Structures are given as C-alpha cells and as structure tokens.
Amino acid sequence: MDSRRDPDLCLALAARFHTEHPDTVVLLITDQPEALGLRAMRAGVTDLLAPGADLQEVNRALAEAKQQAEALAARHASTESQGPTGRVITVVASKGGVGKTTVMTNLAVALAQAVPNSTVIVDLDLQFGDVATALNLSPEHFLPDALQSVASGDTIALKTRLTLHESGLYVLPAPADPAAADGITSAQISQLLQVLTQEFPFVVVDTSPGLADHTLGALDHTTDPLLLTTLSVPALSGLRKIVDTLSVLQMFTERYHVVVNHADAADGVTLSDVEQTLGVLVGTAIPRSKGAPASINVGVPLMQSQTRDPLVRALASLANRLLPAGVQLDRRGRLRTKGKKS
Structure with a gap:
C-alpha cells in the first residue's frame, strides 16, 4: 500500500x-x-x-x-x-444480575486449582466486563492485545498477554476501553478460542447478557454451554428463548449444564418450574451465599479461600463433572485425597 x-x-x-x-x-x-x-x-x-x-x-x-x-x-x-483439544465452557444468561461473573470466576478458579496450568478465563463482556476486578487483578494486557498475537500466529506472544492469577488461573480481561469493543469481530473470537483450546484443557468464557454476536461466535466453539438463571420469571422466560434459539442454530450440545443461582424458592418459583419451562434438567442449584458479596468486594473468590459455603459446595460438584477421571474436589473445593471422604 x-x-x-x-x-x-x-x-x-x-x-x-x-x-x-x-x-x-x-x-x-x-x-x-x-x-x-x-x-x-x-x-x-x-x-x-x-x-x-x-x-x-x-x-x-x-x-x-x-x-x-x-x-x-x-x-x-x-x-x-489438529482440531480443538480443550473444553470450552461458555456461560449464557438472558439477564444481567444473575451472577454470571461470580459463578464463572469461581468455577475457573476451581478448575485451575485442581489441575495446574490448565485453565484460562476469557472475559467476553466486551464493554463492561469485570472479571479482572472480581479477581483483584490490575492487568497490563487486554483482549485486543491477545487478538493481535493470535492473528500473527504467535502463541508464545499470546501467553505473555495473559494475566496470571495467584490461584494458577490465566486471565484474558475485556478491553480497558469500552469503545474498543466495536472493533472486535466474532471471527476474531472464534480464532482466539481455537488457539486457546490447543493450549489449555479448560477455556472458561464469561459473556454479556443475551446472545450478542461475540457470544454466538464463542458458542460455535463451545463444548459445554452453561445456562445460568435465577428463580425469577423474567430471567427464566428469557433463558427459554435462548434455549430455543440455540436449538435452532444447532449450538445446544449434549454436554449442557443448567445452573440456577440464588436457588431459594421463597419467591414462588421452584426448580421444577425451571425444568418445565426450559424442557431440560437442572444440573446445579446454588443456594444464596452469605459470603459471596464480601468475596466479590475484596476480589478473592470463595473457591480460592476454600471455605465452607453453599456456593463452594455447589460449584465443586459442577467442577467435578468437568474434571478428568481421578481428579475430584471435596465440598470445600480442595483436592480429594484417595481413601478419604469429605
């Protein structure tokens, strides 16, 4: 030129x-x-x-x-x-405020602590993502930097663009400037995930609410869709539309996970109502956690502190369904020792 x-x-x-x-x-x-x-x-x-x-x-x-x-x-x-080798776990929710980032950061930390150097979390809430904040990180590099490395085919440079959390989790934060989201395409996200699955056994993807183009690009490479809702009629109704859309697009894989956060039936909606509305079984129910708000404010996920908490117990069970045979977590998120019961 x-x-x-x-x-x-x-x-x-x-x-x-x-x-x-x-x-x-x-x-x-x-x-x-x-x-x-x-x-x-x-x-x-x-x-x-x-x-x-x-x-x-x-x-x-x-x-x-x-x-x-x-x-x-x-x-x-x-x-x-070579084809993809790692599992891609992408969260999908119809509404904000259902706890996507809390659930995904804790799940990612659980996987990272169970299998060292195994897990990267990608923040695809491109305008307002706060994965780095939830993990109390001050990253030097962000998603656009990693996309440049992927485009050049330099996987070594890509790894240097990731931020390492003290749990052993690798983090790829959303753009520091919300305006940068306009220059990111779903094709770039697809290419990024394709490379990351060659490097990591687990790629955890946080997303913005709904089915934005970037989320659909991620779902095209997703092995384990994580459908997240609360026991509220609006969240549940919206998730039903998402399930229908993913079924039409043939993106609804057999390895889906339905997760209900804040799973208290006091407001009149039950887990049975969720299963009836969605037409699929609920795999994980997370009761309200008293420790979750404080953990978010200090940037230390409950899975990292391995405390006794209903959120830790529920997500340890979910992580065990993703981890390889022989690697399991107990109810506090710690590696289970053979011969011992938690």
Whole structure:
C-alpha cells in the first residue's frame, strides 16, 4: 500500500488485514519511515519501502513477504488440522444480575486449582466486563492485545498477554476501553478460542447478557454451554428463548449444564418450574451465599479461600463433572485425597 497520501488510513487498513485476514502480509510504501515505523509495526506491517526503491530491493521485499505469508498459512492450517483439544465452557444468561461473573470466576478458579496450568478465563463482556476486578487483578494486557498475537500466529506472544492469577488461573480481561469493543469481530473470537483450546484443557468464557454476536461466535466453539438463571420469571422466560434459539442454530450440545443461582424458592418459583419451562434438567442449584458479596468486594473468590459455603459446595460438584477421571474436589473445593471422604 502506498501511504504517502493518507498514512492513517493505510495503517488502519493494515491493522484490519492483520486481525481479520492473518495470512495476508502488508508492505507499506512511505517517505517517512522514522515517523511511521513503530506505528506500522503495531499495525502488523511486515516491511517499509521507500518510493524510490530500486527493482532489486522491491524483489527482495516481495520474496520475503511471500515466504512469510506461506509460513503463516502453513501454521494456521496446522492448527486447524489438529482440531480443538480443550473444553470450552461458555456461560449464557438472558439477564444481567444473575451472577454470571461470580459463578464463572469461581468455577475457573476451581478448575485451575485442581489441575495446574490448565485453565484460562476469557472475559467476553466486551464493554463492561469485570472479571479482572472480581479477581483483584490490575492487568497490563487486554483482549485486543491477545487478538493481535493470535492473528500473527504467535502463541508464545499470546501467553505473555495473559494475566496470571495467584490461584494458577490465566486471565484474558475485556478491553480497558469500552469503545474498543466495536472493533472486535466474532471471527476474531472464534480464532482466539481455537488457539486457546490447543493450549489449555479448560477455556472458561464469561459473556454479556443475551446472545450478542461475540457470544454466538464463542458458542460455535463451545463444548459445554452453561445456562445460568435465577428463580425469577423474567430471567427464566428469557433463558427459554435462548434455549430455543440455540436449538435452532444447532449450538445446544449434549454436554449442557443448567445452573440456577440464588436457588431459594421463597419467591414462588421452584426448580421444577425451571425444568418445565426450559424442557431440560437442572444440573446445579446454588443456594444464596452469605459470603459471596464480601468475596466479590475484596476480589478473592470463595473457591480460592476454600471455605465452607453453599456456593463452594455447589460449584465443586459442577467442577467435578468437568474434571478428568481421578481428579475430584471435596465440598470445600480442595483436592480429594484417595481413601478419604469429605
């Protein structure tokens, strides 16, 4: 691309090629290499060429670009041929306020503590995600940084963009700027999850309420949909519509998990009502937890503190259905020792 007339437009286009078409290699013609060099590198530009470059220099740049494009294509083809290996657990809820982030961060911590270096949580609530806050983290890198690494096929760089929690959980936070969500496509999310499943046995995905494009992109790679509701008529009615939609789209896998949070029937809705409305069985019921609000405020998930709490007991049981044979948690979220009962 010749950037002399409008360098900003060319760099923006180069960045889109870099993220949406990662096998494409971009060369930039510029008469101000020092001014554009760093910005061009961040946009994924491979090389800069002067307007007056001779034929030999142009041929050299094209030959190197061709070689790099072939290497990128081979790397992506190899990743696709291997197929996914990890399990992707994606939460879906019709309404906000049902405890998505609390449930998913605690579940992710449980899996991470049970199997070291096994679990990454991705915050796909792109505008208002607070997974990092719930885990008391101050990350240096966010989702857009990781998407750039994925587009370039650099899995080593991708891992450096993840934030490590003290429980051993890897965290990929939502964008720091809500406006950045507009530049993220469902295709990029699909590519990210495809790479993460090659690197981690468990990929836990928090989402925004409803069925946004990014959530549908994640569900396309999900092995274990986690359908979350409370015992309220609006939340339950909305989740029924989601179940119907996922069934039509053939995204409702056999390994679904229906989780009812704040499962107290005092308000007139029961677990039987949930099963009748959704047409599927409830797998996990989480009673109201007195310790959950305080744990959220201090950023220490209850599964991490391994305290006696109904939320810990319920999510330990859910985690046990996801963990490999021989690895089980007790009622306090601790690894169960053979021969001992909790």
